Amino acid sequence: MNGDLQKSTDYDRLIKVFGVTPLSEEVLNKLPERHKLFEIGYFFAHRDFDKVLEGWERGEEFAILTGRGPSNVMHLGHMLLFDFVAWMQKTFKVPAYIPLSDDEKYVFLKVDSLREAAFYAYDNALDIAALGFDEKKTYFFISTKTPEIYEMSVELSTEVTLNEVKAVFGFTDSDNPGKYFYSVVQSAHILFPTVRKGYRSLVPIAIDQDPYIRLSRDIAERKKLPKPAALHSKYLPGLTGEPMSASKPETAIFLDDPPKVIKEKIWKALTGGQPTVKEQREKGGDPERCVVFKWLEAFVLDPKEAEEWKGRCRRGEVLCGECKKKLYEGIVRILKEHHERKLKLADKADKFFLHPVD
Ligand code: SF4
Incomplete structure (x- = not known):
């Protein structure tokens, strides 16, 4: 096993680094049934997942939300996560929101044009929809093609400072302003079901993406909205032992x-x-x-x-x-x-x- 993989799979350390809560049996026992990814420990930590389940038992609906950066054809690692999201939708009968962040892929220089990202966004959306999502309760949206997301991002941008974004994501002065603004756009994605419909968002996400959740929770608190909850997953190792990557x-x-x-x-x-x-x-x-x-x-x-x-x-x-x-x-x-x-x-x-x- 290479050093990187070793480091990235030290999950006890990651729980401490990110300040998240380990997923306990007590929380898992609140589930009406257990998906295989809970059984094999793929999800290992959370933020407020227990509150989501308790609320659901009292009849409070939540929204399941997870995004996709469309810069390539999806791989099986992505499919694993979206398959789980489809299961959550079916089991809890909740709406699913799936932002397709063409803007992210463009400002992080993963695609040459927004047009290229849009091409993959539609292709990826079909792949995701084919996993069994309910067409009446599933909402895909492409960042740059959804005016409400731009509107919300502008509104949320006054809730954070540049210093905060730098500290959370480690950006420097040589990073382009698109990356800074995207951090707020990501919060708009996460808080969209909350602002629009009043649902608390539950976001299944790889543990290294937690900074986006943290920022969104801070913004939610400032705007007196229910804070988004998160379920953190491990990394499924790539076939060679390195992380899965489109460039390899x-x-x-x-x-x-x-x-x-x-x-x-x-x-x-x-x-x-x-x-x-x-x-x-x-x-x-x-x-x-x-x-x-x-x-x-x-x-x-x-x-x-x-x-x-x-x-x-x-x-x-x-x-x-x-x-x-x-x-x-x-x-x-x-x-x-x-x-x-x-x-x-x-x-x-x-x-x-x-x-x-x-
Ligand atoms: Fe064991 Fe099969 Fe893995 Fe070989 S490939 S180490 S037999 S589980």
Whole structure:
């Protein structure tokens, strides 16, 4: 495991660094049912998730919200998160808001033009919608194409100072002003369901994105609004052990990767296996250090099967080639089903976008 991954997976340290609350059994017991990502500890910390659940029990609706920066085709790591958001919507029967931040990708120089970001925004929206969102309760919106977001961002911008933004995000004088303004736009995204409909927002988000939540909570407090809640996720390691990244295609499986490419990537993935079959049979492997296992656990196996698989690995009863084959077949099947659903949605994508009357 490389140093970066090691550092980024020291979750106890991250809980302290970000000042978030560990997700306890007591909170999880308030859920009407547990999604697999709760069972395998993918979500590990939160801000006010307990209050959201308590409010929901009293009949208070909340909005589930998570954004997407559209600079590329989505990969399986993104799909995992949005699949969970669709489950939350179905389980709690709540509205889902999905901001597509073309502005973010442009000011952080991840795309060459807003037009390029808009192209990916529509493609990503179809992929997300295909995960089973309810078209009557799901609202996609693209930052630069939604006048209400600009209006709200301008209003919220007077609630923070430049020094505050610098301190929270570490920007310097050489960063462009778009990045500074985007921090307020992100707060407008997060607080949009609250200002518009009075729902508290619940944001499932990777732990390194917490500064945006913190800023939004500060702004909400100043404006006497319910503070947004957050559920923090771990990072699913990329196939090579590094974080998944569009600039390193070998780290991730993109939703448009053909089976041949998927196979090549999985066959090169990091495992916790021994150098030889003989040693693997004698000493067993280490599933905790194995990306192939983490992916099997996240995408293919249910939690009980994953526990059993872990034991078989440790006892040397399974070889890495077998795991890779299982992962490959599972992912090809998942993506085939996904593409069929996406195709069916192609002519009704517009139904999912925010309209002035929504
Ligand atoms: Fe990972 Fe499977 Fe190899 Fe064990 S046998 S280290 S789970 S790939």
